[in-house]
Structure formats: C-alpha cells, structure tokens
Amino acid sequence: MSSKRDYQLGLIGWKLGHSLSPAMHNAALEALALTGDYRLYSIDPADSGSLVDLLDKVRRGEIDGLNVTIPHKQNVMPLLDALTPTAEQIGAVNTIIRDKDKLLGDNTDAAGFLYDLENFFAAENIELLTKEKEALILGAGGAARAVVYALAQAGWNVAIAARRVVQAAELVESLGIGNAHVIDLTEQEIAALSPHLIVNATPVGMFPQGDASPWPEGLVFPAGAAIYDLVYNPPITQLVAEAHAVNIPAITGLGMLVEQGAAAFQTWIGQESPRTVMRVACKTALAAQTYPKG
Ligand code: NAP
Numbered sequence: 001m002s003s004k005r006d007y008q009l010g011l012i013g014w015k016l017g018h019s020l021s022p023a024m025h026n027a028a029l030e031a032l033a034l035t036g037d038y039r040l041y042s043i044d045p046a047d048s049g050s051l052v053d054l055l056d057k058v059r060r061g062e063i064d065g066l067n068v069t070i071p072h073k074q075n076v077m078p079l080l081d082a083l084t085p086t087a088e089q090i091g092a093v094n095t096i097i098r099d100k101d102k103l104l105g106d107n108t109d110a111a112g113f114l115y116d117l118e119n120f121f122a123a124e125n126i127e128l129l130t131k132e133k134e135a136l137i138l139g140a141g142g143a144a145r146a147v148v149y150a151l152a153q154a155g156w157n158v159a160i161a162a163r164r165v166v167q168a169a170e171l172v173e174s175l176g177i178g179n180a181h182v183i184d185l186t187e188q189e190i191a192a193l194s195p196h197l198i199v200n201a202t203p204v205g206m207f208p209q210g211d212a213s214p215w216p217e218g219l220v221f222p223a224g225a226a227i228y229d230l231v232y233n234p235p236i237t238q239l240v241a242e243a244h245a246v247n248i249p250a251i252t253g254l255g256m257l258v259e260q261g262a263a264a265f266q267t268w269i270g271q272e273s274p275r276t277v278m279r280v281a282c283k284t285a286l287a288a289q290t291y292p293k294g
Pocket of ligand 1: 029070109137139140141142143162163164167186201202203204206230231253254256257260268269
C-alpha cells in the first residue's frame with residue numbers, strides 16, 4: 001500500500017455525537033503515516049435518499065470504507081451488492097468494503113467480541129475445562145445477535161434473558177442455531193442458571209444512566225462466573241463495579257469496540273491495524289467525554 005494514499009473513511013449512524021470511532025480510526029491512520037480522515041455521517045432513519053447517496057460515493061471511490069451503527073445496520077443491507085456469510089447469518093452489517101464498484105457488507109462485531117473475550121479470559125487466567133460452556137446474555141437486540149452468534153459458533157450453550165421473550169425467540173430462530181434458549185429477564189429465571197459467562201447486551205448502565213445495573217438487585221452472582229458488559233461508557237460500569245466488589249472478573253466492552261474497529265480498518269487499508277494505538281485513542285476520547293457521577 002502506498003503511504004501517499006488519502007483514505008476517506010467514516011461511520012453511518014444517527015445522533016453520533018459521542019462516537020469514539022473518529023478518534024480511534026484517525027489515530028490508526030496517523031500511526032501508519034497515512035493521510036485521510038474518518039468522519040461521522042449522521043443520517044435520519046427516515047432519510048433513505050441520503051443513505052443511497054452516501055453509498056454511491058463509496059461505489060465511485062470517493063469514500064474508501066464505512067462502519068455502520070444503529071439504526072442503519074439492517075437498513076443498508078438491501079443497498080449492498082453482497083454480504084459476507086457472517087453478516088448474512090447475523091442479519092446486520094457494521095462494515096462496508098468497496099471491491100471495484102461493488103459494495104460488500106461485513107459484520108466484525110462477532111469476531112471483535114470473541115477476540116476480546118479471549119483476551120479477557122487470558123488476562124484473568126480463566127480456563128474453562130468443561131465441554132459444556134454456559135453463557136447468559138441479558139438483552140436480545142442488535143448487539144445480542146452478534147454476541148449470541150459468536151458464542152454459539154465457539155461452542156457455547158447460550159441462554160438469552162429478555163423482557164420480550166418473543167423477540168428473543170425470533171433472534172434464536174433467525175440465527176438458525178440449536179444451542180440457544182430463551183428465558184424471561186426475571187430474578188427467578190436468572191437465579192436458576194449457573195453460567196460461566198454473563199454478557200450484558202442491554203444499554204442499562206450506559207452514560208448518562210451510569211448508576212443502573214442490568215443484574216437483579218440483591219441476586220448473588222453465580223460462583224465462578226465472569227462478566228462481560230458491552231457497555232463501555234462510563235469506563236467502569238455499575239455492573240463491572242458490583243462484580244469487582246465480590247471478586248468476580250468483569251470487563252466493559254471497550255475492547256470489543258476496538259477489535260471490531262481494528263478488523264474493519266484492516267480490510268479497508270490492507271495493513272495490520274495498530275491495535276494499541278487505537279485502544280489508547282478510545283480511552284483518551286472516552287475520558288475526555290465522561291462526566292463525574294451525580
Ligand atoms: P438494542 O438493539 O436497542 O437492544 C437493546 C436490548 O436491551 C433489547 O433487547 C432491549 O429490550 C433491552 N433493554 C433495553 N433497556 C432495557 C431495560 N431497561 N431492561 C431490560 N432490557 C432492556 O441495542 P444494541 O445495539 O443491542 O446495544 C446494546 C448495548 O450494547 C448498548 O449499550 C450499546 O452501546 C452496546 N454495544 C456495545 C458494543 C461494543 O463494541 N462494545 C457494540 C454494540 C453495542 P426491548 O427490545 O424490550 O427494548
């Protein structure tokens with residue numbers, strides 16, 4: 001790859017004011033001595049014309065690659081020429097890649113989550129010796145789809161706790177996986193499980209509601225469980241703080257954000273992503289925008 005190339009990258013979403021992605025990707029471009037820019041494209045979900053126009057810019061090579069976040073992860077799918085098998089099975093696109101004048105939709109959330117989960121387990125010396133690895137996912141929205149897909153692919157049995165069980169059952173059915181089942185998001189049903197891993201895939205605990213926890217109040221964490229909270233703002237969520245207080249290993253989703261971004265960046269640029277630089281840029285940008293509690 002020529003270092004003189006000017007890379008135009010960006011993120012399609014809506015109300016993107018707090019996104020860490022520009023800081024992360026612009027730091028990556030700079031670290032590789034590449035010129036270019038990663039911009040935010042905030043598009044009203046009702047404005048399909050602007051979405052089509054933006055994708056045409058990618059087709060013409062005016063933009064080299066895009067990330068996609070809510071509410072457009074599904075909206076963009078019919079506008080693309082092809083999907084990777086992962087994006088097709090998850091049913092959502094978070095990365096758009098240009099191949100000549102064709103647009104390919106990929107999903108790097110699942111791989112990003114799994115990669116960071118493995119790092120987390122390695123850092124905490126967690127080694128699951130059992131063949132029956134049990135995970136409990138709280139929530140059944142877009143992020144849960146990628147997480148359930150990733151865990152099922154990696155051989156986990158997955159229980160999905162949702163306040164809308166019909167939506168969760170649809171998620172399992174559309175993913176076409178056998179090793180997942182749905183429970184009500186109630187203390188009684190959660191208490192009946194003994195998962196090795198609990199993943200928060202709800203927005204509960206996210207800034208500015210940083211004092212909230214998705215875990216039922218007073219319910220003891222299962223012995224031997226580890227907790228992965230997809231929420232990363234605030235940098236230490238209430239759920240992670242509660243877990244740490246009783247010596248349960250727990251981590252926020254900042255690493256997943258970095259890893260999904262690193263995987264996308266690598267496909268656009270064709271070089272190894274500078275992960276450490278990207279992580280530091282995210283942490284710095286997050287610290288700059290996090291306000292004290294209360
Ligand atoms: P989403 O599509 O809106 O889904 C949210 C899910 O949480 C839904 O099942 C929703 O249930 C449930 N939920 C919302 N509020 C709840 C509450 N008070 N109690 C119980 N359940 C509740 O959102 P998403 O895109 O999946 O994102 C979820 C979280 O993950 C967000 O905080 C997001 O920032 C984070 N995330 C992080 C990463 C990362 O890289 N770390 C990536 C993606 C997402 P209903 O359908 O009943 O409302």
